[in-house]
Amino acid sequence: MGTWDIGPFENDTAADFADNLDEAAPDQREGVVRSALVQAVQTQDYLESPEGAEAVAAAALVAAQCPGGEPIRTSYGPDEPVPTFPDDLRSLAVDALDRVVAENSELAELWDETVDGPAWRNSVRRLRAVLAPEPERLEEPLFEL
Template sequence: MGTWDIGPFENDMAADFADALDETPHDQREGVVLSALTQAIQAQDYLECPEGAEAVAAAALIAAQCPGGEPVSTSYGPDEPVPTITDELRSLAVDALDRVVAENSELADLWDETVDGPAWRNSVRRLRGVLDPEPERLEEPLFEL
Protein backbone atom coordinates (compact mmCIF):
# COMPACT_ATOMS: atom_id res chain seq x y z
CA MET A 1 0.00 0.00 0.00
CA GLY A 2 1.38 3.38 -0.94
CA THR A 3 0.63 5.74 1.93
CA TRP A 4 2.21 9.13 2.48
CA ASP A 5 0.15 10.64 5.29
CA ILE A 6 -2.78 9.96 7.64
CA GLY A 7 -5.38 11.94 5.65
CA PRO A 8 -8.33 10.14 4.07
CA PHE A 9 -6.96 10.60 0.54
CA GLU A 10 -3.28 10.22 1.36
CA ASN A 11 -2.93 6.68 0.04
CA ASP A 12 -3.05 4.97 -3.34
CA MET A 13 -6.37 3.22 -2.76
CA ALA A 14 -8.25 6.38 -1.79
CA ALA A 15 -6.65 8.33 -4.65
CA ASP A 16 -7.80 5.59 -7.06
CA PHE A 17 -11.28 5.80 -5.51
CA ALA A 18 -11.31 9.57 -6.15
CA ASP A 19 -10.23 9.02 -9.76
CA ALA A 20 -12.98 6.44 -10.27
CA LEU A 21 -15.48 8.86 -8.76
CA ASP A 22 -14.37 11.58 -11.19
CA GLU A 23 -14.85 9.20 -14.12
CA THR A 24 -18.38 8.31 -13.01
CA PRO A 25 -21.32 10.27 -14.47
CA HIS A 26 -22.63 12.85 -12.00
CA ASP A 27 -25.98 11.11 -11.51
CA GLN A 28 -24.23 7.85 -10.52
CA ARG A 29 -21.63 9.27 -8.14
CA GLU A 30 -23.77 8.85 -5.03
CA GLY A 31 -23.95 5.14 -5.86
CA VAL A 32 -20.15 4.91 -5.89
CA VAL A 33 -19.99 6.48 -2.42
CA LEU A 34 -22.78 4.19 -1.20
CA SER A 35 -20.98 1.14 -2.56
CA ALA A 36 -17.73 2.03 -0.78
CA LEU A 37 -19.55 2.39 2.53
CA THR A 38 -21.66 -0.75 2.25
CA GLN A 39 -18.69 -2.91 1.22
CA ALA A 40 -16.93 -1.96 4.44
CA ILE A 41 -20.01 -2.43 6.60
CA GLN A 42 -20.87 -5.80 5.09
CA ALA A 43 -17.38 -7.31 5.40
CA GLN A 44 -18.07 -10.46 7.39
CA ASP A 45 -14.82 -11.82 8.72
CA TYR A 46 -12.02 -9.45 7.77
CA LEU A 47 -12.18 -6.00 6.22
CA GLU A 48 -9.42 -5.79 3.62
CA CYS A 49 -7.28 -2.68 3.39
CA PRO A 50 -8.55 -1.36 0.02
CA GLU A 51 -12.17 -1.45 1.12
CA GLY A 52 -11.29 0.20 4.42
CA ALA A 53 -9.35 3.00 2.73
CA GLU A 54 -12.19 3.64 0.27
CA ALA A 55 -14.71 3.75 3.13
CA VAL A 56 -12.62 6.36 4.97
CA ALA A 57 -12.36 8.44 1.79
CA ALA A 58 -16.11 8.18 1.16
CA ALA A 59 -16.82 9.18 4.77
CA ALA A 60 -14.51 12.20 4.38
CA LEU A 61 -16.50 13.35 1.33
CA ILE A 62 -19.70 13.13 3.36
CA ALA A 63 -18.18 14.83 6.40
CA ALA A 64 -17.01 17.70 4.18
CA GLN A 65 -20.67 18.57 3.62
CA CYS A 66 -21.55 18.54 7.32
CA PRO A 67 -21.34 21.44 9.77
CA GLY A 68 -17.79 21.47 11.10
CA GLY A 69 -16.53 19.28 8.27
CA GLU A 70 -13.27 20.06 6.56
CA PRO A 71 -13.27 20.46 2.77
CA VAL A 72 -11.38 17.83 0.82
CA SER A 73 -8.58 20.03 -0.43
CA THR A 74 -5.88 17.53 -1.28
CA SER A 75 -4.91 17.09 -4.91
CA TYR A 76 -5.57 13.36 -4.49
CA GLY A 77 -9.28 13.86 -3.77
CA PRO A 78 -11.96 14.10 -6.43
CA ASP A 79 -11.77 17.01 -8.86
CA GLU A 80 -15.47 16.99 -9.65
CA PRO A 81 -18.07 18.04 -7.07
CA VAL A 82 -19.77 15.30 -5.11
CA PRO A 83 -23.58 15.31 -5.10
CA THR A 84 -25.34 16.51 -1.97
CA ILE A 85 -25.18 13.76 0.58
CA THR A 86 -28.31 12.27 2.14
CA ASP A 87 -28.86 11.54 5.82
CA GLU A 88 -28.84 7.82 4.96
CA LEU A 89 -25.30 8.09 3.60
CA ARG A 90 -24.23 10.07 6.65
CA SER A 91 -25.46 7.28 8.92
CA LEU A 92 -23.78 4.63 6.76
CA ALA A 93 -20.52 6.60 6.91
CA VAL A 94 -20.60 6.42 10.71
CA ASP A 95 -21.14 2.64 10.56
CA ALA A 96 -18.37 2.23 7.99
CA LEU A 97 -15.87 4.18 10.09
CA ASP A 98 -16.78 2.09 13.12
CA ARG A 99 -16.05 -1.03 11.05
CA VAL A 100 -12.74 0.35 9.77
CA VAL A 101 -11.35 0.90 13.28
CA ALA A 102 -12.80 -2.32 14.75
CA GLU A 103 -11.09 -5.67 15.16
CA ASN A 104 -10.49 -7.66 11.98
CA SER A 105 -9.73 -4.59 9.89
CA GLU A 106 -6.54 -4.76 7.86
CA LEU A 107 -6.31 -0.97 7.55
CA ALA A 108 -6.47 -0.53 11.33
CA ASP A 109 -4.02 -3.38 11.84
CA LEU A 110 -1.52 -1.82 9.44
CA TRP A 111 -1.82 1.63 11.03
CA ASP A 112 -1.49 0.14 14.52
CA GLU A 113 1.92 -1.22 13.51
CA THR A 114 3.22 2.30 12.84
CA VAL A 115 4.16 5.27 15.02
CA ASP A 116 1.41 7.25 13.26
CA GLY A 117 -1.30 4.77 14.24
CA PRO A 118 -2.69 6.90 17.10
CA ALA A 119 -2.76 10.01 14.88
CA TRP A 120 -4.59 8.05 12.17
CA ARG A 121 -7.14 6.77 14.69
CA ASN A 122 -7.64 10.35 15.93
CA SER A 123 -8.26 11.55 12.37
CA VAL A 124 -10.89 8.83 11.87
CA ARG A 125 -12.42 9.73 15.25
CA ARG A 126 -12.64 13.39 14.17
CA LEU A 127 -14.39 12.41 10.93
CA ARG A 128 -16.85 10.32 12.90
CA GLY A 129 -17.45 13.21 15.30
CA VAL A 130 -18.41 15.48 12.40
CA LEU A 131 -20.76 12.84 11.00
CA ASP A 132 -22.36 12.02 14.35
CA PRO A 133 -21.75 14.90 16.77
CA GLU A 134 -22.36 14.48 20.46
CA PRO A 135 -25.30 16.54 21.70
CA GLU A 136 -24.27 19.62 23.59
CA ARG A 137 -24.30 19.12 27.32
CA LEU A 138 -25.72 21.74 29.60
CA GLU A 139 -23.53 22.99 32.40
CA GLU A 140 -26.48 23.43 34.76
CA PRO A 141 -29.89 21.80 34.70
CA LEU A 142 -32.70 23.99 33.43
CA PHE A 143 -34.81 23.08 36.44
CA GLU A 144 -34.76 20.80 39.42
CA LEU A 145 -37.26 18.06 40.14
Protein backbone atom coordinates in the same frame (compact mmCIF):
# COMPACT_ATOMS: atom_id res chain seq x y z
CA MET B 1 -0.50 0.18 -0.38
CA GLY B 2 1.44 3.37 -1.04
CA THR B 3 0.70 5.76 1.83
CA TRP B 4 2.27 9.15 2.36
CA ASP B 5 0.19 10.65 5.18
CA ILE B 6 -2.74 9.94 7.53
CA GLY B 7 -5.37 11.88 5.58
CA PRO B 8 -8.32 10.09 3.98
CA PHE B 9 -6.95 10.61 0.46
CA GLU B 10 -3.25 10.29 1.26
CA ASN B 11 -2.83 6.77 -0.13
CA ASP B 12 -2.91 5.10 -3.53
CA THR B 13 -6.21 3.29 -2.97
CA ALA B 14 -8.09 6.43 -1.93
CA ALA B 15 -6.55 8.43 -4.78
CA ASP B 16 -7.75 5.72 -7.20
CA PHE B 17 -11.18 5.87 -5.55
CA ALA B 18 -11.24 9.64 -6.21
CA ASP B 19 -10.29 9.03 -9.85
CA ASN B 20 -13.11 6.47 -10.20
CA LEU B 21 -15.51 8.95 -8.66
CA ASP B 22 -14.40 11.62 -11.15
CA GLU B 23 -14.92 9.20 -14.05
CA ALA B 24 -18.44 8.30 -12.93
CA ALA B 25 -21.37 10.17 -14.41
CA PRO B 26 -22.56 12.96 -12.09
CA ASP B 27 -25.78 11.11 -11.29
CA GLN B 28 -23.81 7.97 -10.32
CA ARG B 29 -21.34 9.58 -7.88
CA GLU B 30 -23.57 9.18 -4.85
CA GLY B 31 -23.83 5.48 -5.68
CA VAL B 32 -20.05 5.13 -5.83
CA VAL B 33 -19.71 6.68 -2.36
CA ARG B 34 -22.60 4.63 -0.97
CA SER B 35 -21.16 1.42 -2.41
CA ALA B 36 -17.79 1.97 -0.71
CA LEU B 37 -19.50 2.53 2.64
CA VAL B 38 -21.87 -0.43 2.27
CA GLN B 39 -19.05 -2.76 1.29
CA ALA B 40 -17.16 -1.97 4.49
CA VAL B 41 -20.23 -2.27 6.69
CA GLN B 42 -21.38 -5.55 5.17
CA THR B 43 -18.00 -7.28 5.41
CA GLN B 44 -18.54 -9.88 8.10
CA ASP B 45 -15.11 -11.41 8.34
CA TYR B 46 -11.82 -9.71 7.60
CA LEU B 47 -12.01 -6.22 6.07
CA GLU B 48 -9.18 -5.87 3.56
CA SER B 49 -7.12 -2.69 3.48
CA PRO B 50 -8.33 -1.40 0.07
CA GLU B 51 -11.98 -1.59 1.11
CA GLY B 52 -11.14 0.13 4.39
CA ALA B 53 -9.24 2.93 2.66
CA GLU B 54 -12.11 3.51 0.25
CA ALA B 55 -14.59 3.61 3.13
CA VAL B 56 -12.52 6.22 4.97
CA ALA B 57 -12.28 8.33 1.79
CA ALA B 58 -16.03 8.03 1.16
CA ALA B 59 -16.79 8.94 4.78
CA ALA B 60 -14.55 12.01 4.47
CA LEU B 61 -16.57 13.17 1.46
CA VAL B 62 -19.80 12.82 3.42
CA ALA B 63 -18.29 14.53 6.49
CA ALA B 64 -17.12 17.45 4.33
CA GLN B 65 -20.79 18.34 3.79
CA CYS B 66 -21.66 18.27 7.49
CA PRO B 67 -21.51 21.23 9.86
CA GLY B 68 -17.93 21.37 11.12
CA GLY B 69 -16.72 19.18 8.26
CA GLU B 70 -13.47 19.99 6.53
CA PRO B 71 -13.44 20.37 2.76
CA ILE B 72 -11.29 17.95 0.81
CA ARG B 73 -8.36 20.12 -0.23
CA THR B 74 -5.76 17.57 -1.24
CA SER B 75 -4.88 17.20 -4.90
CA TYR B 76 -5.47 13.45 -4.49
CA GLY B 77 -9.19 13.88 -3.80
CA PRO B 78 -11.91 14.17 -6.42
CA ASP B 79 -11.60 16.97 -8.95
CA GLU B 80 -15.20 16.80 -10.10
CA PRO B 81 -18.03 18.05 -7.87
CA VAL B 82 -19.83 15.53 -5.72
CA PRO B 83 -23.58 15.71 -5.21
CA THR B 84 -25.19 16.83 -2.00
CA PHE B 85 -25.44 13.58 -0.09
CA PRO B 86 -28.67 12.49 1.61
CA ASP B 87 -28.68 12.43 5.41
CA ASP B 88 -28.79 8.63 5.57
CA LEU B 89 -25.21 8.50 4.31
CA ARG B 90 -24.04 10.05 7.58
CA SER B 91 -25.08 7.06 9.69
CA LEU B 92 -23.78 4.67 7.04
CA ALA B 93 -20.44 6.50 7.07
CA VAL B 94 -20.29 6.23 10.88
CA ASP B 95 -20.93 2.49 10.67
CA ALA B 96 -18.25 2.14 7.99
CA LEU B 97 -15.68 4.03 10.07
CA ASP B 98 -16.54 1.90 13.10
CA ARG B 99 -15.92 -1.19 10.99
CA VAL B 100 -12.61 0.14 9.67
CA VAL B 101 -11.18 0.67 13.17
CA ALA B 102 -12.62 -2.55 14.62
CA GLU B 103 -10.92 -5.91 14.98
CA ASN B 104 -10.43 -7.89 11.78
CA SER B 105 -9.59 -4.77 9.78
CA GLU B 106 -6.38 -4.90 7.81
CA LEU B 107 -6.18 -1.13 7.48
CA ALA B 108 -6.35 -0.65 11.25
CA GLU B 109 -3.79 -3.42 11.76
CA LEU B 110 -1.39 -1.83 9.27
CA TRP B 111 -1.71 1.58 10.89
CA ASP B 112 -1.32 0.11 14.37
CA GLU B 113 2.08 -1.23 13.29
CA THR B 114 3.34 2.31 12.59
CA VAL B 115 4.30 5.27 14.74
CA ASP B 116 1.50 7.24 13.02
CA GLY B 117 -1.17 4.74 14.06
CA PRO B 118 -2.52 6.84 16.95
CA ALA B 119 -2.67 9.95 14.74
CA TRP B 120 -4.52 7.99 12.04
CA ARG B 121 -7.04 6.67 14.58
CA ASN B 122 -7.50 10.20 15.88
CA SER B 123 -8.21 11.46 12.34
CA VAL B 124 -10.85 8.74 11.93
CA ARG B 125 -12.38 9.73 15.30
CA ARG B 126 -12.57 13.36 14.14
CA LEU B 127 -14.40 12.31 10.97
CA ARG B 128 -16.80 10.24 13.06
CA ALA B 129 -17.42 13.15 15.43
CA VAL B 130 -18.40 15.39 12.51
CA LEU B 131 -20.73 12.73 11.13
CA ALA B 132 -22.38 11.96 14.49
CA PRO B 133 -21.79 14.85 16.88
CA GLU B 134 -22.45 14.32 20.54
CA PRO B 135 -25.50 16.25 21.79
CA GLU B 136 -24.63 19.35 23.72
CA ARG B 137 -24.81 18.92 27.47
CA LEU B 138 -26.44 21.59 29.53
CA GLU B 139 -24.34 22.83 32.40
CA GLU B 140 -27.28 24.31 34.26
CA PRO B 141 -30.32 22.21 35.18
CA LEU B 142 -33.45 23.15 33.32
CA PHE B 143 -35.42 23.26 36.56
CA GLU B 144 -34.85 22.92 40.28
CA LEU B 145 -36.27 20.11 42.34
